[in-house]
Amino acid sequence: MVYILDTQPTETLSLAEYVEYVENNVDPADIDSLEEHAWALRALANNRTFVLDEYHNELKACWSGVSVNENSPQSIVLARTRDFLIRSNIWVPVPESSVHTDFERSYFAYDLAHDHNFSFVSVGYFGPGYETDLFEYDYATVQGYEGEPVDLVECGRHQLKPGRVMVYRSGKDVHIQFPPDQVSVSLNLMCRSEDTRTAQQYIFDVQNKTISRGAGDIASTRLFLIDIFRTLHDDNTVDLLYQTVCHHRCTRTQAFALNVLGEIRPAELEKFLSSAKSDALKLSTLPLVYGSGGRDYSGA
Ligand SMILES: [Fe+2]
CATH class of the missing domain: 2.60.120.10 (Jelly Rolls)
Structure with a gap:
């Protein structure tokens, strides 16, 4: 403790x-x-x-x-x-x-x-x-x-x-x-x-x-942005999210991008799923949480 x-x-x-x-x-x-x-x-x-x-x-x-x-x-x-x-x-x-x-x-x-x-x-x-x-x-x-x-x-x-x-x-x-x-x-x-x-x-x-x-943190900032792409996107967004699935160093970010891609481009889902790593695939089906804002909850 x-x-x-x-x-x-x-x-x-x-x-x-x-x-x-x-x-x-x-x-x-x-x-x-x-x-x-x-x-x-x-x-x-x-x-x-x-x-x-x-x-x-x-x-x-x-x-x-x-x-x-x-x-x-x-x-x-x-x-x-x-x-x-x-x-x-x-x-x-x-x-x-x-x-x-x-x-x-x-x-x-x-x-x-x-x-x-x-x-x-x-x-x-x-x-x-x-x-x-x-x-x-x-x-x-x-x-x-x-x-x-x-x-x-x-x-x-x-x-x-x-x-x-x-x-x-x-x-x-x-x-x-x-x-x-x-x-x-x-x-x-x-x-x-x-x-x-x-x-x-x-x-x-x-x-x-x-x-x-x-809660607010750096990882949440990018998940928030990716979440917005569910409603605000074009072909470049799809390409960026696909690159995120394939190459981002954070598995949670890969998973979140995969989830959003499946929603905005369901016709290409098989391609996205086959490109994702197994850990990201598992996480992508879960309701991952993220915070908002810059609050660091220092609590000091
Ligand atoms: Fe705290």
Whole structure:
């Protein structure tokens, strides 16, 4: 399950020192390395001034028209390297009576069981922190279709309280976040790996232990586009989809393209089927899920 570390290092790191430490010590592809050096994010959280300074800078950047934030206002990037993002995330309470309740719950991905296609470390920085129900599963064991049974294991409810460090594994840890009682801020170290570029993220029905739909990710972006070709297409589209079936490196993308081709060119179905690889053929008959938008469900 999620690795939880309640440590209280006396050391305080500046953002630059933390970036240097991570670059020199953490292997983004090795979860053991991430856990071993997770304490350093707590040492960064001992620095009690730099986050507010970053929010001040963010506001100034808005004044000048120079946007430094490629994500939602909820999440700002504090530092970026080839292998890592270091971010600050704001979590707000959701009053039951608010007219914005549904929007806010959706915007902050509250009450939504989801996994991540990246490993990351989180630390509670400000406020009481959100509570989260934890589960685990194995991405490698599922095919990713709507209603697919998943061996979800419950791992209890925990709180990202101030100073607590939590390490989430890509394609393994699933969680549901609940709105905190008061505005809270967390910091996270997000690993940028091949998983982030290729693996999907799922939304789960934890009562029935099934995949209910996809979440936003890079793979979903191309599946969304291919799905649109069901209604918007010409001969070039057919040729492109056929090339996708034959040559794309992602089996799910091959399968999705095959499914769409069968729908828009049923007369040529035999040709498409005979060109497809066996794994893609099997997947093409399933209602594969994908998400939409750029939401990364960082949950940090
Ligand atoms: Fe999350």
